[in-house]
Amino acid sequence: MESTGPPLYSAGPSADMARSTEEDSLVDGPLISADALQSAMRREFQAVPTTCPAGFLSLIHVLYVVLSLCVGIMCVLKFGREEVCLRILGSVQGDSAIVFGKVFLWALLLLLTVWMQHHHSRARCRGYLRFYRQTRRLKQTPLVIHSTGNVLVLLLSALRLPQTMHTSLLLGVLGVEFLVAWPCLLYYTVKVMQFNNERAVPDVSQEEQSHSYTVTSLPTETGFRGSSSLEEVVEKQADLIEYLKKHNTLLSKRLLNLTAQH
Structure with missing residues (x-):
């Protein structure tokens, strides 16, 4: 009794030959040089657009501190013309105006921190891991400092100190807050500007490029170090x-x- 099944392996050698020919054509095709890939990545570099908002917020912080000093000295401590304060502030007290301005500044800083976190996370996904780690705590430090200042301001309001002492301590908190938070924000702006100007390739590509020029390479950041x-x-x-x-x-x-x- 003869078998009538289909010839399962009849086309095997020809199919294998065609497949191997296609694979050989792909392998023997023009290879893409590493320089071409590096130049393509460099052209596709995406800058971190947080320098302008950070610089603008730094300027607002300077203006807020200067205006708070003017309001505290002229309108609260009575070292200036009181009629000017009444014409500008109206029925709002000087301490209340300073606190309202601080809340507004803190809200702007919160929005900026969220904006920075979004773009830094995108830079991390694009392979700039070293830049992400260098600025991870730096971009959060101003918000932490301002939040600590808010706690101190609330504490001063709860203590119900005399007007002169309350205003002096309030201005002192704003001064210390400015001296600590403003340099951090300024340093962050400089770091991001340097990163955008360098237009470097991702960290892994930098390591591969450095290894290609050195025979004996040192351990990279991806390995384990004793420290x-x-x-x-x-x-x-x-x-x-x-x-x-x-x-x-x-x-x-x-x-x-x-x-x-x-």
Whole structure:
């Protein structure tokens, strides 16, 4: 009795030969140089757009401190013309005007911190892990300082001190807050401006490029060091794995597009 089944393996050798020919054509095709990929990444660099808001908020902070000193000295401590204060502030007391301005400044700083966190997280996803870690605490420090100042202002209001002492301590809190928070915000602005001007490639690409020019390379930031804590190493590895997944997906799309063009 003869078998009438379909010839399952009849087209096997020809299919394998065609498949191998296609694979050889892809392998033997024009390779993409590392310099071309690096230049493409450099052209696609996305700056962190937080310098202008941070600089604008720094200017507002300076104006607020100056106006608060003027209001506290002229309108509350009675060292100036009181009719000017009444014409400008109306029925609002000088201390209340200073507190209202502080709340407004704190709200602006909160919005700026959320804005900065959003763009820094995007920079982290694009592979700029070192920049993200360098500015992680720096961008949050001004908000923490202003929040601590708000607590001290509430404490002064609850103590119900004499008017002169209350205003003097309030201006002192604003002065200390300015001396600590304003340099941090200014330093953050300088760091972001330097990052935008460098237009560097992601950290992994920088390490690969440095290894290509050196025969014996030192351990990179992705490895374990004796002085590094385990939590820091795990965090670096998690950031690197997340970036490499997205980076490999992007490179695969570029390779397919360039292969299709050739």
